[in-house]
Amino acid sequence: MAIVGLFARRLSAQSGGDLFARLNLDKLQLESLGASAGRIFPSQVVPTTIFALGADYGEIAPAWHVIFGVSYWESRFQDDVIQTFVDSINRRLTPGTTATVQPSRIQLYDIAFSAEARYVAAQSNALQPFIGLGLAAHAINAEGTLINGTFVERSLDNINAGFFLSLGVSLKMLKHVGIEVTGRGDLVSSFRSLQARAGATYYFGHIRGTPPPPPTAGPPPPGSS
Secondary structure, three states, X not given: OHHHHHHHHXXXXXXXXXXXXXXXXXXXXXXXXXXXXXEEEEOOXXXXXXXXXXXXXXXXXXXXXXXXXXXXXXXXXXXXXXXXXXXXXXXXXXXXXXOOOOOOOOEEEEEEEEXXXXXXXXXXXXXXXXXXXXXXXXXXXXXXOOOOOOHHHHHHOEEEEEEEEEEEEEEEOOOOEEEXXXXXXXXXXXXXXXXXXXXXXXXXXXXXXXXXXXXOOXXXXXXXX
């Protein structure tokens, strides 16, 4: 959030205009914070549990909210994927040799940082459907006896950028507490994934920009008519 603001202010100074205000970045404030968990289905990887945090910084345009998030999951490559990889290596060994490569598990860890533009449909009740489009940076780490110290490990250990699309619905149950259900699909250079999460959200309310309550009228002064 601070990096976005600094970048916008620098562009504003160079252009001679208040770009920060024109993009409505000066109106962003933390409105809600949520935590969720669910299942993720990455390509070529065993499905696993994903944990996520999300922060809603309010509207940047009518009905469009800015969401910053972070998520984490860990799993391993599917056995058939590893077996196919090992078979391809063994086929290239010197003919007549008795040495062979044996398959073993390859663990995978992913931490993703995301920024999302989310359209929240205006509703008269507490149930709010939404759709979002965003960018995510995935810090991926792979470990396993089969690849340790090889170029395969170095190629898997990387930071990859990708796009994602989210769909979901939120329900505000109390003044400051609600629940949210989200489905999301990610397209990254190294893999694709689908995930479904559910969690709780805490709403801070309008921290800034809310008009103060009107003053309470006191008793009339003595002698007034």
